[in-house]
Amino acid sequence: MQPSPLTGFSSVCVHAGHEQDPRYAHLTPIYASSTYVYDSAEQGMRRFSGQEDGFIYSRWDSPNFREAEAKIAALEAFGLTGPDGSPLQLKAKLHASGMGALSTLFLAHLKAGDKVLSHYSLYGGTEELFMKILPPLGIEAIITDMRDLNKTEDILRNDPSIRMMYLETPANPTLRCVDLEALIAMAQQHNLISAVDNTFATPYLQQPFAFGADYVFHSTTKFLNGHGTAIGGVLIGRDVERMSGPVEKVHRLLGANSNPFDAFMLTQGIKTLEVRMERHCHNAMEVAGFLDGHPAIASVNYLGLADHPDFMIASRQMKHPGAMLSFELKGGLEAGKKFIDKLQMCLRAVSLGTTDTLICHPASMTHYSVPKELREKYDITDGLIRMSTGLESVTDILNDLDQALA
Numbered sequence: 001m002q003p004s005p006l007t008g009f010s011s012v013c014v015h016a017g018h019e020q021d022p023r024y025a026h027l028t029p030i031y032a033s034s035t036y037v038y039d040s041a042e043q044g045m046r047r048f049s050g051q052e053d054g055f056i057y058s059r060w061d062s063p064n065f066r067e068a069e070a071k072i073a074a075l076e077a078f079g080l081t082g083p084d085g086s087p088l089q090l091k092a093k094l095h096a097s098g099m100g101a102l103s104t105l106f107l108a109h110l111k112a113g114d115k116v117l118s119h120y121s122l123y124g125g126t127e128e129l130f131m132k133i134l135p136p137l138g139i140e141a142i143i144t145d146m147r148d149l150n151k152t153e154d155i156l157r158n159d160p161s162i163r164m165m166y167l168e169t170p171a172n173p174t175l176r177c178v179d180l181e182a183l184i185a186m187a188q189q190h191n192l193i194s195a196v197d198n199t200f201a202t203p204y205l206q207q208p209f210a211f212g213a214d215y216v217f218h219s220t221t222k223f224l225n226g227h228g229t230a231i232g233g234v235l236i237g238r239d240v241e242r243m244s245g246p247v248e249k250v251h252r253l254l255g256a257n258s259n260p261f262d263a264f265m266l267t268q269g270i271k272t273l274e275v276r277m278e279r280h281c282h283n284a285m286e287v288a289g290f291l292d293g294h295p296a297i298a299s300v301n302y303l304g305l306a307d308h309p310d311f312m313i314a315s316r317q318m319k320h321p322g323a324m325l326s327f328e329l330k331g332g333l334e335a336g337k338k339f340i341d342k343l344q345m346c347l348r349a350v351s352l353g354t355t356d357t358l359i360c361h362p363a364s365m366t367h368y369s370v371p372k373e374l375r376e377k378y379d380i381t382d383g384l385i386r387m388s389t390g391l392e393s394v395t396d397i398l399n400d401l402d403q404a405l406a
C-alpha cells in the first residue's frame with residue numbers, strides 16, 4: 001500500500017473521506033435519496049449480506065454520511081498508532097444530533113443493573129439523559145468529582161456494577177478538566193468501557209484515543225461543523241467490529257441517523273477545522289487577557305490562565321487551551337442580564353463553536369431549570385457568562401465586551 005499523501009492535519013481535514021464522484025463533481029453531491037436500487041436480485045443479496053459494498057437505505061448509510069464519518073475518524077486517529085504499530089483504525093457513526101449519538105453509546109453498552117460513572121459539570125442534555133432517561137431503564141449514573149483520583153478509585157473498587165466511565169473535558173460551562181491519561185488507565189484496570197466527550201476540544205486540540213479511550217463523542221453541531229448550519233453528533237469507536245455490529249444496530253433501530261444535507265454541510269465545515277481553531281484559540285487568549293483583571297469581573301475561567309485550577313491538566317492533554325471561556329461578573333444576576341443586553345456585535349445565543357462569537361448567561365438560559373443550589377454546586381453562579389470566541393477581528397470583540405461591561 002502506498003503511504004498516504006495526507007501527512008498534515010489540515011490535509012486530512014480537507015481531503016480525508018472523499019471519494020471521486022462518478023460524474024466528476026468536485027464535491028460529493030447531496031444524495032437526497034431515501035433508498036438505493038439494485039441491478040438484480042443477486043446484487044441485492046450481495047449488498048444485504050455485506051459481500052458487496054454499497055448503499056441500501058438512508059437510515060443506515062449514505063455517501064454523505066460516509067464521507068463525514070471517514071473524515072472525523074481520520075482526524076481522531078491522526079498521528080496515532082494501534083497496538084501493532086500501524087496507523088490507528090477507527091470507525092465513526094454519524095447521528096442526527098449529539099444526543100442521538102449519546103443515546104446509541106449508552107443503549108449499545110448498558111443494560112438494567114449497569115452503572116455509568118461520571119463527573120460534575122456535564123453538558124446539560126447529558127446530565128438529563130443520566131438523571132431522567134436512563135434510570136427508568138434500570139441504568140444508574142454515579143456523579144462524583146473525578147478530579148479526585150483516589151475517591152474515583154475507591155468508588156470503582158467498591159462497585160462492580162459500574163460498566164462505563166464517561167468523561168467530558170473540558171466540561172461545560174466551567175471548563176473543568178479531568179485527567180484523561182489517569183482516568184482511562186483506571187477504567188482499563190477495572191475493565192470499564194471509557195468514553196470521552198471531545199466536543200469542546202476537537203481532535204485538533206485533544207485526542208482521547210491517544211490515552212486508550214474506547215469511544216470519543218462529538219456534538220458535530222459545534223466546532224466540527226463550525227458554521228452553525230446543522231445539528232449533528234458522531235460516535236467514534238476503536239473496536240471497528242463492535243462499531244459495525246452491535247453499535248450500528250442500535251443506531252439504525254433508534255432511527256438516530258443524520259441526513260444528507262446536514263452531513264454535506266458538516267463535511268464542508270470540517271475542511272477548515274485547523275485554520276478556524278487557530279483563529280478561535282488566538283482570539284480566546286486575547287479575550288482572556290483582556291477580561292483578567294477587568295474591574296467589573298470577579299474571575300475568569302480560561303484554561304490558558306495559570307490560575308485556572310485545571311491549567312496543568314489542560315496543558316498536558318491539550319495542544320492549546322481552546323476557544324471557550326467563562327467569567328463571573330461582580331454584580332451577579334442583574335449584572336449578567338445587563339451585560340448580555342448591551343452586546344452590539346457578539347450574539348446572545350446558546351451553542352458554541354461557530355464563526356460568530358456567542359455569549360450566553362447560563363443562570364437565565366442553559367441552566368435556568370437547574371435549581372440554584374444544584375447549579376452552584378457545579379460552580380454555575382448567577383453572574384457567570386459563557387463565551388464561545390468566534391472568528392471576528394479580535395479588536396471588535398474586545399471593544400464590544402468593553403462597552404457592554406462599562
Ligand SMILES: *Cc1c(COP(=O)(O)O)cnc(C)c1O
Nearest residue numbers: 097098099123197199219221232
Ligand atoms: C451540544 C453538546 C452536546 C449535545 O449535542 P447536540 O448536537 O446538541 O445534540 C453534548 N455535549 C457537549 C459538550 C455539547 O456542547
